[in-house]
Each structure stands twice: as C-alpha cells, then as structure tokens.
Amino acid sequence: MKFFCFALLACLNTVMVLAEDPLPSWKEAPAKQSIIDFVQNVTTQGSDSFVPVAERIAVFDNDGTLWCEAPLPNQAVFVLDEIKRLLPEHPEWKQDPAVAALLGGDLAALKSDQYAGLIKLIALTHTGMSPDEYTERVDRWLETARHPRFGCSYTEVIYQPMLELLDYLRANKFETWIVSGGGQEFMRVFAEGTYGIPPQQIIGSHARMKYELVAGKPTLTKTIDTLFVDDKEGKPVAIAEFIGRRPIACFGNSDGDQAMLEYTTIDNPRPSFGLLVHHTDADREYAYDSNPPSSGKLTTALEAAPQRDWVVVDMKKDWNVVFPADGKKEN
Amino acid sequence: MKFFCFALLACLNTVMVLAEDPLPSWKEAPAKQSIIDFVQNVTTQGSDSFVPVAERIAVFDNDGTLWCEAPLPNQAVFVLDEIKRLLPEHPEWKQDPAVAALLGGDLAALKSDQYAGLIKLIALTHTGMSPDEYTERVDRWLETARHPRFGCSYTEVIYQPMLELLDYLRANKFETWIVSGGGQEFMRVFAEGTYGIPPQQIIGSHARMKYELVAGKPTLTKTIDTLFVDDKEGKPVAIAEFIGRRPIACFGNSDGDQAMLEYTTIDNPRPSFGLLVHHTDADREYAYDSNPPSSGKLTTALEAAPQRDWVVVDMKKDWNVVFPADGKKEN
Ligand SMILES: [Ca+2]
Ligand SMILES: [Ca+2]
Structure with missing residues (x-):
C-alpha cells in the first residue's frame, strides 16, 4: 500500500511538473x-x-x-542614510574626510586610496555593534527607505x-x-x-x-x-x-x-x-x-x-x- | 486521493518513529x-x-x-606521516627546526612561540597545492594509515x-x-x-x-x-x-x-x-x-x-x- 501511494504520488507530481511552466516570467x-x-x-x-x-x-x-x-547599490544608500541618521549623535564625524566626501557627493574621493574612505564609512555604520543590533538597523531602514525611481521598498526591486x-x-x-x-x-x-x-x-x-x-x-x-x-x-x-x-x-x-x-x-x-x-x-x-x-x-x-x-x-x-x-x- | 495518501503516509511514519529506538547504542x-x-x-x-x-x-x-x-589527534598523525613520506623529495627539510623537532618527538618545541613550529609543519604539508591534490593526499593516507591501538582505519574510530x-x-x-x-x-x-x-x-x-x-x-x-x-x-x-x-x-x-x-x-x-x-x-x-x-x-x-x-x-x-x-x- 505504501509503495502504491508513493508511485501514485510520483506520477501525479510528474504530470504537474510537465503541465506547469516553471519560468512564466521568461x-x-x-x-x-x-x-x-x-x-x-x-x-x-x-x-x-x-x-x-x-x-x-x-x-x-x-x-x-x-x-x-x-542608481546606487542599495547598501550604499543604507550607508548614506545611516550616516545622516546618526550624525546628530556624532558631531565629530563632520570633521572626518570620508563623511565630508559622502555628504558632499564626492564619490571619487571615497574611492581613492584603495577605497579607504568607503571602508571608513562602512566601519562607522557596520561595526562596534552586535549582529542583532545591526540586523535591527537594516530592518528598520528596509521598512522605511524607498527606491528613488520606483518608489517601493528595496526588497521589491x-x-x-x-x-x-x-x-x-x-x-x-x-x-x-x-x-x-x-x-x-x-x-x-x-x-x-x-x-x-x-x-x-x-x-x-x-x-x-x-x-x-x-x-x-x-x-x-x-x-x-x-x-x-x-x-x-x-x-x-x-x-x-x-x-x-x-x-x-x-x-x-x-x-x-x-x-x-x-x-x-x-x-x-x-x-x-x-x-x-x-x-x-x-x-x-x-x-x-x-x-x-x-x-x-x-x-x-x-x-x-x-x-x-x-x-x-x-x-x-x-x-x-x-x-x-x-x-x-x-x- | 492525494491528500488521503499523504495522511496515510504521515500516520505510518509516526508509528514507525514511535516503534523504533533512534539511539540504540545509548x-x-x-x-x-x-x-x-x-x-x-x-x-x-x-x-x-x-x-x-x-x-x-x-x-x-x-x-x-x-x-x-x-593518542594523537588524527590530523597530527597525517602531518607526521606526510613529512616522512615527502622527506626524500625535500632533503632540505631536515635543516628545519620544526621538522627536526617533529622527527625527534619534541612536541614542546613545536608548541613554543605560539605554535610556530606546528604552523610550519602544517604549511609544509597543507599548502602550495590545489584542494583537489590535497584531497587526494588525505584520501590516500586514510586508505593506508591505521590507528596504533585499534588497528583500523581512522574513519572507523x-x-x-x-x-x-x-x-x-x-x-x-x-x-x-x-x-x-x-x-x-x-x-x-x-x-x-x-x-x-x-x-x-x-x-x-x-x-x-x-x-x-x-x-x-x-x-x-x-x-x-x-x-x-x-x-x-x-x-x-x-x-x-x-x-x-x-x-x-x-x-x-x-x-x-x-x-x-x-x-x-x-x-x-x-x-x-x-x-x-x-x-x-x-x-x-x-x-x-x-x-x-x-x-x-x-x-x-x-x-x-x-x-x-x-x-x-x-x-x-x-x-x-x-x-x-x-x-x-x-x-
Ligand atoms: Ca553584480
Ligand atoms: Ca574536541
């Protein structure tokens, strides 16, 4: 009986797989x-x-x-948004050349010296906290941030x-x-x-x-x-x-x-x-x-x-x- | 019919799980x-x-x-056996203090200076080759090496x-x-x-x-x-x-x-x-x-x-x- 059930199910599944298009958006x-x-x-x-x-x-x-x-990698937008969100708590950041370059839109400066500026920004927004705290920050950002062109959440693009x-x-x-x-x-x-x-x-x-x-x-x-x-x-x-x-x-x-x-x-x-x-x-x-x-x-x-x-x-x-x-x- | 089959199988499985001891060696x-x-x-x-x-x-x-x-971690035996196997191809190894300590059984020397000697031995036997070549070496060793007390392959202890x-x-x-x-x-x-x-x-x-x-x-x-x-x-x-x-x-x-x-x-x-x-x-x-x-x-x-x-x-x-x-x- 058990074998019969398996065989029947296997047949049903095969028929279903053949019938359905697995890639309808292609x-x-x-x-x-x-x-x-x-x-x-x-x-x-x-x-x-x-x-x-x-x-x-x-x-x-x-x-x-x-x-x-x-227009930007989504995680780069997260970094930018986090720097802006945290800046009032960290007024000393304004003196940081990497933060200044970011806020001034000077992406070339962030990429120079083997991305030293970018790494500094990542350090400011991605380190010194537990993975759980980091997860909360990303979650909160994903809930509120919207893609500039499509107007939806980044998990929808x-x-x-x-x-x-x-x-x-x-x-x-x-x-x-x-x-x-x-x-x-x-x-x-x-x-x-x-x-x-x-x-x-x-x-x-x-x-x-x-x-x-x-x-x-x-x-x-x-x-x-x-x-x-x-x-x-x-x-x-x-x-x-x-x-x-x-x-x-x-x-x-x-x-x-x-x-x-x-x-x-x-x-x-x-x-x-x-x-x-x-x-x-x-x-x-x-x-x-x-x-x-x-x-x-x-x-x-x-x-x-x-x-x-x-x-x-x-x-x-x-x-x-x-x-x-x-x-x-x-x- | 499909649901009936699943339900029946679920019941059969539950009965089987209850009937069998999953940990007979305990x-x-x-x-x-x-x-x-x-x-x-x-x-x-x-x-x-x-x-x-x-x-x-x-x-x-x-x-x-x-x-x-x-009496030794199995991988340490592998290192020792590999050093011995490869030594004829690398006579210069005999001048290496780590190799000398290993062949002389001086484990304390290998552990000193934050395991520098041991790391050297690992480098000699585990690096400079592809993962596939390394896999072949470990496989060959596992096929032939025997545990000194139990006399069987290391994958049997x-x-x-x-x-x-x-x-x-x-x-x-x-x-x-x-x-x-x-x-x-x-x-x-x-x-x-x-x-x-x-x-x-x-x-x-x-x-x-x-x-x-x-x-x-x-x-x-x-x-x-x-x-x-x-x-x-x-x-x-x-x-x-x-x-x-x-x-x-x-x-x-x-x-x-x-x-x-x-x-x-x-x-x-x-x-x-x-x-x-x-x-x-x-x-x-x-x-x-x-x-x-x-x-x-x-x-x-x-x-x-x-x-x-x-x-x-x-x-x-x-x-x-x-x-x-x-x-x-x-x-
Ligand atoms: Ca890509
Ligand atoms: Ca252990």
Missing part, C-alpha cells in the same frame, strides 16, 4: 530554453550528464543579478524571473547560494524572506567578529578586522572556503562575476551552466554595461561569454516582467 | 533521555518550545566528540552513539554542522561519507586560498595566509560568520568547546541543549579530562556543566558500544 526564447535544458540534463536519472543532488550547487551574485543596483529561477532550481534539488560583493550580514537580514535563501547559504564581503562574555552573556561584536572583499577572484576563493565544492551553475551580471563564472564552467568535470544578466531595459529598469550608473561594469565577461558558452540574458527581450509588482499590474 | 539513562526530551520538545507543533525547521541548527566538535583524538545522534537530529530536520579546531579541508575529505555531513556544513581551522587562471584553467592554491584557528572563542565567531544563526544544540568534549556551548545555551531566546562527551572508558577507548594524552583538555567546561545544564555523557556508563565495529561484534 519569454519563450533561447535563454529560457537553455536553463530548462540544463536542469533537465543534470536531473535525468541514468543519463551521462546526471549530477547527484549533493553536487547541485548554484551560486548567484546579488546586486544587479537578483535585485536592482541602480528584485527580479521576478530570477525568483522563479531560484524556485525552479530548488524544486530540482539544487542548493541556491548567494556569492556577492555586498555585505554578508546585510544580505542575511532580508534574503531568507525575500529570496528563500537562508543565512548559511549567503556569502558576502565580511570581517571577523569578536566574541566575549559580557556580564555573563555571549556577545558578538562586528569589526572591520580581516576584511574580506567577496568580489572578482575573491568569489571562487569564498566558494572554496564556505562551500568546499565546485558549483555547477553560476549567475552574475558583471565583470566582478567573471572569476566565479570561469571557476564554475571551465574544466568542470560535471556539466555546468553560466549566465549573465545584461541590463538592456531602460524603460522598465536600467540599460548599462561598460558605463554603469554606479556598480556593475560589464565588459570583459560579456566579451568572454560566447567563447565560454555563457548565456547572456537580454533583460528587455527575455523577461516578460522585471519586478514582482509588474506582474501583478498585468494580471 | 543506554537507557538520563543522558539519552535528555536528548530525546529536547528533540521532542522543539519539534512538537503548537508547543511553546517549538522551533521552526530553519532554526534547528546543531553544531558538533569533531576530535574527541565524533572521532577518537588519542568514530563514535557509533554520535552517528546515531546525527541521524536522529537530521530525521527531526536539524541541520548538522561540524565546528572544529581541525583543518576544514581535512575534515571535508571524509565527513560526507563518514558522518553524512556535506562540505558546506563543515567549519574548521582554515586559511585563505589563492585563485587564478593557470594555462586557462581555474586553479585554487592552498596557503597559510590569514590563518583562522577555529577553537575556543573562534568557534562562536566562525558560527556567526558561516552560519549566521545561533545554534540550538551544541556537542563538544573539551574546554575548546566552552565558548560555543555558552553561545548556544546562555541567553538563547530559543530552547537550547549543550552536551559534553566525557572520556571515561579506558577499556574501550580512553579515559581523560584534565590531563589528556594529547588534545582534549576538559576542566573549566566540566566545572561549568551543572550550572549551565549541559549534559555530561559518561562514555563508560552511557554508551553500549563505542565504535561501529564494537556493535557488529556483539551482533
């Missing part, structure tokens, strides 16, 4: 088909290209791949087609990871609710915390020590350190993802898949590659894509909707 | 009962102490908690009761993690096959790898840079960095686990559980606490246990069998 075009082909390829029992569940690791960049990164892709991969027993230059603890605040990705599958830029018992209570404090920037060659390094297994699928949108795309797709003993989101839709979102509004420069990775067989998503042509709210308006 | 004693009480407590829907699946994180020390650490505990927790939808002072890549070689724990749930001491394309191929190289020692206060720091969520269960055997036991059980908004394996069985394994054969000193954590409500497992009294092979002999 237009019927080669990019969508290549995703479906790859997933069917590695999940078909008995085929040469079958990949065991334990090795179905998919890694996603965040800024510009899962959510909007223009996420890409509906990529949400469907995450779900589709997980339905096929992939483990979905974020590997992003963004702050690791920053993303962990919202990624579980927003993307269904738990904190332990989120790798980002991070620094070493400090642990001690304070008044008998376990206390972690965020610091800027041993800062690790999870970008470019740092991405495969972080994947090896946190995951310890080569991904078979990698999704990015900029030259900062090129190293992890290469690590995923070149010389991989397993079938592998690489994809770049190309921002081509100025009407619905933004159009940029070599000259982005802020982050997300895409030149060398785009050039390498044909040779590497990386799928390049043309946002304008490949996506029916961009943000979840767009789909709701249409329905 | 004697019917308070330690076993406390584990079962905790797990039932946090998994009972609707109870105040229910913990959602996403927060069921359990962390395990490895040396002395999941496998034997006497693992604790059968702890294997059952890992399975029991996973059956109750816990995610089981290793958080150990041992080498992260070292443990990742065997932990999936031996404990059912995948590489991405293994945190250990580790250093930053280097990534580059060599002759067009993605190449990671192990280094000793930014060495992180995952012991004592390092354990909660690593948990926060890798998992980003407080565990609700923690299993260790030495003072090196005290910080993560405190982090897990003090002031945790969720119900929590701490356990120390006390090595009390010189006949079947080893008996030690304040004066261990090598690693595994247990004094302050043992003193703190009653106040913290940490369960102390008396290996001799609480375990029917120690190693998996013991159980097979009895059957």
Whole structure:
C-alpha cells in the first residue's frame, strides 16, 4: 500500500511538473530554453550528464543579478542614510574626510586610496555593534527607505524571473547560494524572506567578529578586522572556503562575476551552466554595461561569454516582467 | 486521493518513529533521555518550545566528540606521516627546526612561540597545492594509515552513539554542522561519507586560498595566509560568520568547546541543549579530562556543566558500544 501511494504520488507530481511552466516570467526564447535544458540534463536519472543532488550547487551574485543596483547599490544608500541618521549623535564625524566626501557627493574621493574612505564609512555604520543590533538597523531602514525611481521598498526591486529561477532550481534539488560583493550580514537580514535563501547559504564581503562574555552573556561584536572583499577572484576563493565544492551553475551580471563564472564552467568535470544578466531595459529598469550608473561594469565577461558558452540574458527581450509588482499590474 | 495518501503516509511514519529506538547504542539513562526530551520538545507543533525547521541548527566538535583524538589527534598523525613520506623529495627539510623537532618527538618545541613550529609543519604539508591534490593526499593516507591501538582505519574510530545522534537530529530536520579546531579541508575529505555531513556544513581551522587562471584553467592554491584557528572563542565567531544563526544544540568534549556551548545555551531566546562527551572508558577507548594524552583538555567546561545544564555523557556508563565495529561484534 505504501509503495502504491508513493508511485501514485510520483506520477501525479510528474504530470504537474510537465503541465506547469516553471519560468512564466521568461519569454519563450533561447535563454529560457537553455536553463530548462540544463536542469533537465543534470536531473535525468541514468543519463551521462546526471549530477547527484549533493553536487547541485548554484551560486548567484546579488546586486544587479537578483535585485536592482541602480542608481546606487542599495547598501550604499543604507550607508548614506545611516550616516545622516546618526550624525546628530556624532558631531565629530563632520570633521572626518570620508563623511565630508559622502555628504558632499564626492564619490571619487571615497574611492581613492584603495577605497579607504568607503571602508571608513562602512566601519562607522557596520561595526562596534552586535549582529542583532545591526540586523535591527537594516530592518528598520528596509521598512522605511524607498527606491528613488520606483518608489517601493528595496526588497521589491528584485527580479521576478530570477525568483522563479531560484524556485525552479530548488524544486530540482539544487542548493541556491548567494556569492556577492555586498555585505554578508546585510544580505542575511532580508534574503531568507525575500529570496528563500537562508543565512548559511549567503556569502558576502565580511570581517571577523569578536566574541566575549559580557556580564555573563555571549556577545558578538562586528569589526572591520580581516576584511574580506567577496568580489572578482575573491568569489571562487569564498566558494572554496564556505562551500568546499565546485558549483555547477553560476549567475552574475558583471565583470566582478567573471572569476566565479570561469571557476564554475571551465574544466568542470560535471556539466555546468553560466549566465549573465545584461541590463538592456531602460524603460522598465536600467540599460548599462561598460558605463554603469554606479556598480556593475560589464565588459570583459560579456566579451568572454560566447567563447565560454555563457548565456547572456537580454533583460528587455527575455523577461516578460522585471519586478514582482509588474506582474501583478498585468494580471 | 492525494491528500488521503499523504495522511496515510504521515500516520505510518509516526508509528514507525514511535516503534523504533533512534539511539540504540545509548543506554537507557538520563543522558539519552535528555536528548530525546529536547528533540521532542522543539519539534512538537503548537508547543511553546517549538522551533521552526530553519532554526534547528546543531553544531558538533569533531576530535574527541565524533572521532577518537588519542593518542594523537588524527590530523597530527597525517602531518607526521606526510613529512616522512615527502622527506626524500625535500632533503632540505631536515635543516628545519620544526621538522627536526617533529622527527625527534619534541612536541614542546613545536608548541613554543605560539605554535610556530606546528604552523610550519602544517604549511609544509597543507599548502602550495590545489584542494583537489590535497584531497587526494588525505584520501590516500586514510586508505593506508591505521590507528596504533585499534588497528583500523581512522574513519572507523568514530563514535557509533554520535552517528546515531546525527541521524536522529537530521530525521527531526536539524541541520548538522561540524565546528572544529581541525583543518576544514581535512575534515571535508571524509565527513560526507563518514558522518553524512556535506562540505558546506563543515567549519574548521582554515586559511585563505589563492585563485587564478593557470594555462586557462581555474586553479585554487592552498596557503597559510590569514590563518583562522577555529577553537575556543573562534568557534562562536566562525558560527556567526558561516552560519549566521545561533545554534540550538551544541556537542563538544573539551574546554575548546566552552565558548560555543555558552553561545548556544546562555541567553538563547530559543530552547537550547549543550552536551559534553566525557572520556571515561579506558577499556574501550580512553579515559581523560584534565590531563589528556594529547588534545582534549576538559576542566573549566566540566566545572561549568551543572550550572549551565549541559549534559555530561559518561562514555563508560552511557554508551553500549563505542565504535561501529564494537556493535557488529556483539551482533
Ligand atoms: Ca553584480
Ligand atoms: Ca574536541
């Protein structure tokens, strides 16, 4: 009886999967088909290209791949808003060249001297507190801050087609990871609710915390020590350190993802898949590659894509909707 | 029909779970009962102490908690064997004070100057190669090396009761993690096959790898840079960095686990559980606490246990069998 039930359920599930389109926000075009082909390829029992569940690791960049990164990366807006919010408590900050550059809009000054100014601003807004206190600050900001162009919360300027892709991969027993230059603890605040990705599958830029018992209570404090920037060659390094297994699928949108795309797709003993989101839709979102509004420069990775067989998503042509709210308006 | 099948299966599963003893190698004693009480407590829907699946994180020390650490930690034997194996190719090593101390059995010299000698030996045997090459070396060693007392492979001097505990927790939808002072890549070689724990749930001491394309191929190289020692206060720091969520269960055997036991059980908004394996069985394994054969000193954590409500497992009294092979002999 038990076996009969299982067999019946398996049949029902197969029928349902065949009947439903797992990627309704993707237009019927080669990019969508290549995703479906790859997933069917590695999940078909008995085929040469079958990949065991334990090795179905998919890694996603965040800024510009899962959510909007223009006109400024969302975390940069958080830093700016936090500096402004905290300034009355810290009048001495006004004398800090980094704070002055930020308030004066002098982004070039923040980037000079190997981003020393930017790191100082991150230290002012991201350290000296517990991860719980930091989480509260990010939560409070996410509740109130609004995207300057779209007028909605920053957790709503996420890409509906990529949400469907995450779900589709997980339905096929992939483990979905974020590997992003963004702050690791920053993303962990919202990624579980927003993307269904738990904190332990989120790798980002991070620094070493400090642990001690304070008044008998376990206390972690965020610091800027041993800062690790999870970008470019740092991405495969972080994947090896946190995951310890080569991904078979990698999704990015900029030259900062090129190293992890290469690590995923070149010389991989397993079938592998690489994809770049190309921002081509100025009407619905933004159009940029070599000259982005802020982050997300895409030149060398785009050039390498044909040779590497990386799928390049043309946002304008490949996506029916961009943000979840767009789909709701249409329905 | 589908709902009926699910309901029937759920009933069958419940009956099976009630009928089977999940921890047969644990004697019917308070330690076993406390584990079962905790797990039932946090998994009972609707109870105040229910913990959602996403927060069921359990962390395990490895040396002395999941496998034997006497007369020497197994990885130290690997280092010694590798130095001997590689010495003919590296005659210059004989002039190295650390190598000389190792070959002369002068452990005190290796520990002096903040373990500088030991770190040098680790550098000689664990760096300058790819993770794949390192994995091959550990695999080859595990296939041939034998425990000096028990005469079996090092992956067989693992604790059968702890294997059952890992399975029991996973059956109750816990995610089981290793958080150990041992080498992260070292443990990742065997932990999936031996404990059912995948590489991405293994945190250990580790250093930053280097990534580059060599002759067009993605190449990671192990280094000793930014060495992180995952012991004592390092354990909660690593948990926060890798998992980003407080565990609700923690299993260790030495003072090196005290910080993560405190982090897990003090002031945790969720119900929590701490356990120390006390090595009390010189006949079947080893008996030690304040004066261990090598690693595994247990004094302050043992003193703190009653106040913290940490369960102390008396290996001799609480375990029917120690190693998996013991159980097979009895059957
Ligand atoms: Ca990006
Ligand atoms: Ca231990």
